[in-house]
Amino acid sequence: MRNELPPYRSENRVQIQDKHDDDIYDILPSFEMHNYYLNRTFKDVELETTRLSGIFQPPSYCDHSTTTSSTESSSSTLYSTPSLLEVRRSGILNNVNKLPKLEKSPLILQIHVTKDFPKLGKTSIPESALKEYTSNDLITGYITVRNTSSKPVDFQMFTLSLEGTSKIIQLDGPSSGLRFFSKNFLKMFDLSVSNNNIPNQDLKPGAVDPVDGTYYGLPEGNVLQPNVTYKKFFVFKLPTQCLNDKCQHFGCHQQHLMLPPTMGVDITSFDKKAQSIKINSNLGYGRLVGELGTPIKTKDFTSDYESITYMLKARFIGEYGNELARLSEREYHIRFIPYGFCQPYNTSLREINPEVQLSQLYETSFNQLAALRQESDLRNNFGVEASTTLGQLYLQDDDEEAKLKQQNLIETASSSEKQVLQDKTEKANQLVSFPISNPNKDTNYEVTNLFLLKQNKHTKLQRVLKGSKHKDSARNEFGSITIIANVPTEGLPYIAPKLLKSSSAKQGLLNPMNKANINLLESSLDDLEKSDLSVIDMNLEYEPTSETGLPNIDIANIMLQAITTKTSTSAPITFGNSSKLFNGYFKDPETNQEINKFDFYVLKFKKLQRQIQKMSETDLALFDRQTASDIASIASMQYRKNYIPNVVQIQSMINGKWTKQADSNKYKKNIKILIKLNDTNKNNYTVIPTFEDCLISRLYNLKLDLSFKENTASKDGFEMSRSLYIPIRVRKFDFNE
Structure with missing residues (x-):
């Protein structure tokens, strides 16, 4: 006989009150409830289908009226409890995509947002x-x-989740098809939907909605009975960041813990129908017609082979x-x-320049590979057995700072520098963790570029910094700037087509809970950080090497570079302000090649990877x-540059x-270059916020095309063009559009 669930305490109820329709009171799942749904193995569900005992009833939120000793509990189970490792390897929800999927299902499942x-009794908008x-x-x-068949359909489990996934698709040739590399950085379950026994005073299981x-x-x-439609209500709250275990590098890459924006479209989603979506140039977006929840x-x-996707599943x-x-x-x-x-x-405070x-x-x-080759020679030539793995040799020190150094995350510092670092870290820990704010309000970060001013007889656009493939003794160096x-x-600001932005939530329509959350987020930033860029400030230093006039400088063009x-x-590194790394x-x-x-x-990392591929299994x-x-991450890393015109315009220049x-x-x-934003967006571009995910990142630079011309009437004077790249962040602060 199935065990009856005890009555629930009133404080555990999910309540929706008529007087305050915007207030939603929810409860966190108990450990047993969470473990029941997220860590059940395939064997658990198979045994549950036998329905020989009530021991597989979902755990409740309240205290049980009777208790049993640990020996009685263990003797009554039908199988031995799996180890934590076994649970992780065979948990259903972690491996659900490996289950076969029915091509033709009698169940018509729909999600309505x-x-x-x-x-109940009210038409939902x-x-x-x-x-x-x-x-x-x-x-x-x-x-x-709805079960559309003429027979009842049994099921063992129902789940509703909110998932975020970054995906990379690689082409393996026309015969091999596609390879996928994906990382699930967000997975939230609405357990009140997945379990029918969570209490709610207004929502009685089996009640008929008159609508x-x-x-x-x-x-x-x-x-599920034939020709009967069932429904369940759900609610999710989007978080501000991910848990630390999302980033496998000690969870210390703060950028990797921030939720990235939706980016591109996963062409394998929506039963591969998403690959047929085309962008309407007049609207600036495209979607599947007649489909609920289309990408x-x-x-x-973004290319068709990279995407960041959020979906209810x-x-x-x-x-x-x-x-x-x-x-x-x-x-x-x-x-x-x-x-x-x-x-x-x-x-961030514990990270360093990406090039470093x-x-x-x-x-x-390189040193680990060299040590491994030396150890291999000792083993093969002298029969010396390895007592530990090379990785353990490098991680014997339990000190956290030593581990971070071995992961290339902090620089070696003197004792005084360590104290400064500790003070800054303690100060940063007092700040709200989201959004990422600048803990050093009084510190300015700079990018430095050195240009050699030379006479260009052949081409004014020749890249002097990259060197020249042909020697030209006629060119003279006039100096450096x-x-x-x-x-x-x-x-x-984040930029998108007007139809998309006009559909976003307006401040006046947000419920009180969201308003309080937004105020908390905004309080961690000062007014300067929340303002839009309006001035580009540059200091110049010119050192002539010959008798020549002073250079005139002008800005020929400005545009946004997306990387x-x-x-x-x-990825084991973060990029930060890395304008020079790619430019x-x-x-x-x-190789004597320009790079x-x-x-x-x-x-260099590809060479290391080839060495690893030649290793023996031992x-x-x-x-x-x-x-x-x-x-492997660095060796396989690729990047793409796109240039977005007409996002920023030059108003004037204060030339000292x-x-x-x-x-x-x-x-x-x-x-000082005074700039303004172009709000027209005639090309319907979408400029998503700057972010760094473990698999995908989007960085931005402002590209300034500078012209240098000697302030003289001499025909042999210099006249050149160069490009300057300034790191810039794109972010979203608007709630009123």
């Missing part, structure tokens, strides 16, 4: 298909399922033949643009897996005068 929490959600927003609605004739709740006994594709400078799991299968599955895509910054003003990160990671990886530009604390990076495994060129001493710093390191077993993953410095041959001046 509504403007407010639905109620559907949410706009173009709605953009942001941090702390509520997603409300209901699911319906549409549906039955509320899933039937007791987990049997939305925009001009966000409903699944019925049950027996099909002699195995478990997904009886029915439905997805509803949510467009999400996070509030505030997803990248700090500088690299790459250099130290390469040195550590150093430009130091401040990295703006301010940012650029998209992607890799197949979790600064130098001559590789090994940027990022490509230079990718080639050596591979000794090599640190994390280091091998880090090497050259001032000769005392006791030197140098001249200095200051230039």
Whole structure:
């Protein structure tokens, strides 16, 4: 006989009060409830279908009226409790996509997203298909399922989740098809929907909704009757950031813990129908016509082979033949643009310049491979047995700072520098963790560029910094000019087609809960950080090498540069303000070819990866897996540059005068460029916020095309053009549009 659930205490009820329709009171799941749904193994569900005992009833939220000793509990179970490792390996919800899916299901499953929490007897207003959600927003609605067959359909499990996934698709040739690399950075379950026994004073299981004739709740006994429609209400609250275990590098890459914006479209989603979505140039977006929850594709400078997707996913799991299968599955895509910054003003307190990160990671990886080869020679030539893995040799020190150093996350510092770092860390810990704010309000970060001024007889646009493939003795060097530009604390606003932005939530329509959350988020930033960029400040220093006039400087053009990076495994580095990493060129001493710093390191890591691929299985077993993953990540990393015109326009330029410095041959001046944002967006671009995910990142620079011309009438004077790149963050702060 099935155990009866005890009555619930009033404080545990999910209440929706008529007087305050915007107030939703929810409860956190108990540990037993969470464990029951998230950590059940396939064996658990198979045994549950026997229904020989009531021990498989979902745990309740309240105290049980009777208790049993641990010996009685263990003797009454039908199988031994699996270990934690077994649970992690075979948990159903972690492996649900591996279950076979019915091609033709008798169950018609639908997800409906509504403007407010639905109620029985009240018609729900559907949410706009173009709605953009942001941090702390509520997603409300209901699911319906109808058994269209003439026979009852049994199921063992139903789940509704909110999932965020970054995905990389690689082409393996026309015969091999596609390979997928994905990371699930967000997975939230509405357990009140997945379990029919969570109490609610207003929602009685089996009650008929007079609006549409549906039955509320899933039937007791987990049997869907023929030609009957069931419904359940749901609510999700979007978080502001992910848990620390999302980033496998000690959870210390703060940027990787921020929720990224929706980006591109997963062409494999919606039963692969998403690959047919085309963008309407007049609207600036595209979607599947006549489909609920269709993905939305925009001009966000994303390829078809990378995406960040948020969706509601409903699944019925049950027996099909002699195995478990997904009886029915439905997805509803949510467009999400996070509030505030997803990248700090500088690299965070415990992180360093990305080029230094790459250099130290390469040195550590190279040394580990060299040590492994030495150990292999000892083993093969002298029969010395390995007593531990190489990774353990490098991680014997339990000190957290030593571990971080080995992961190339902090620089070696003196005792005084360590104290300063500790003080800054303690100060930063007192701040609200989201949005990422600048803990050093009084610190300015700069980018420095050195340009050599030379006579250009052949081409005015020749890249002198990249070197020349042909020697030209006729060109004379007139001097050098150093430009130091401040990295703006301010940012650029998130840009999207008007139809998308007009569908977002307005401040006046937000419920009290959201208003309080938004006020909390905004309180962690000062007014400067929340303002839009309006001035670019540059200091110039000119050092002539010959008798020549002072250079005139003009800004020929300004545009936004978008850099998209992607890799197949979790990135071990962060990029921060890395404008030079992708744009600064130098001559590789090994190949004598012109290359940027990022490509230079990718080639070096590819050489390390080839060494790993030649290892024996014995050596591979000794090599640190994390280091091998880090090497593979950098070796497979790719990037793409896109240039977005007409986002920023130059209003005017305050061009200071050259001032000769005392006791030197140098001249200095200051230039301020006043800019304004172009709000028309005639091309319907979508400029998503700056973010860094473990697999995908989006960075931005302002590209300024500078012209240098000697202030003289001489025909042999210099006249050149160069490009300056200034890191800039894109973020969302608007709630009133």
